[in-house]
Amino acid sequence: MLTEAEKEVLRVRLRRIGGQINGIEKMLDEGRYCVDILQQVTAARAALNKVALLILESHAKSCLVAAVQQDRANEAIDELMDFLDKFTR
Amino acid sequence: MLTEAEKEVLRVRLRRIGGQINGIEKMLDEGRYCVDILQQVTAARAALNKVALLILESHAKSCLVAAVQQDRANEAIDELMDFLDKFTR
């Protein structure tokens, strides 16, 4: 479960990424050089990666810990591994 | 150089990604389960990846081809490899 403070950090990051996405569209409109645009897309992707890791950490420290304490560790870890399998391809 | 048609395709994709980003923030506000949110972040990241590949393809078929024809192939390929080194880490 994400705390309100964690959610606020994520909201700020998500809005910044939204701004990056708008910025990329502006670069298209301005006819900017492709490689410069590609670097901005890479930066936005890295920022999204970081959002995922922050959510993952919060999930591990709350839901996963709770699952271990309630003897549901394997079920929770299997769920996490399914996600990581897709996320790390 | 991106053609106007290519730009339009990219604009549509970028706005869809913007919508995904807003959707992720809504999931935070609704207190949705972390792993469900993580799947949406992964989807948005994959969509950004596709935007990069579309720009890369257009760049290769225009700027890189022009560079080869003007005997500047290595310079253009070095620039591309710099980008790919960061993009594929």
Next chain:
Amino acid sequence: MLTEAEKEVLRVRLRRIGGQINGIEKMLDEGRYCVDILQQVTAARAALNKVALLILESHAKSCLVAAVQQDRANEAIDELMDFLDKFTR
């Protein structure tokens, strides 16, 4: 802690990856087409990715669970997140 059975599964996978690496070198010697060689390198990288996920799963189901039970959850999760930060770049 990896069980002996888990280690055996990993040994088989690692030897297969070793075989893939040797196969790639043979393709170089035979002057095979670059893109065909690149596909083999991508396959070996995916196989390595899978080895990492198997080790990660075993670690989570043993060491991480033990850490939670011994009230060292955050320390163990921080360690895991450090790894994931590098692994998912």
Next chain:
Amino acid sequence: MLTEAEKEVLRVRLRRIGGQINGIEKMLDEGRYCVDILQQVTAARAALNKVALLILESHAKSCLVAAVQQDRANEAIDELMDFLDKFTR
């Protein structure tokens, strides 16, 4: 087409990766800590990534340039994009 010199550089890198793979198996046998093993797997994966980029660069500077000069640019770039689509997922 890879030059003999490029092949030699790649052979050295591939043998080093083979050594890393053997080293990982030894860590399993020695019962080393999972996270330490994971770091070695990540390092081997990064080394494989570098091998792919070196082959890609050589391919671009030889086969792709030749394709442009023979008016087969789009065909060669489409082939490259197919590879990059799989490689960057």
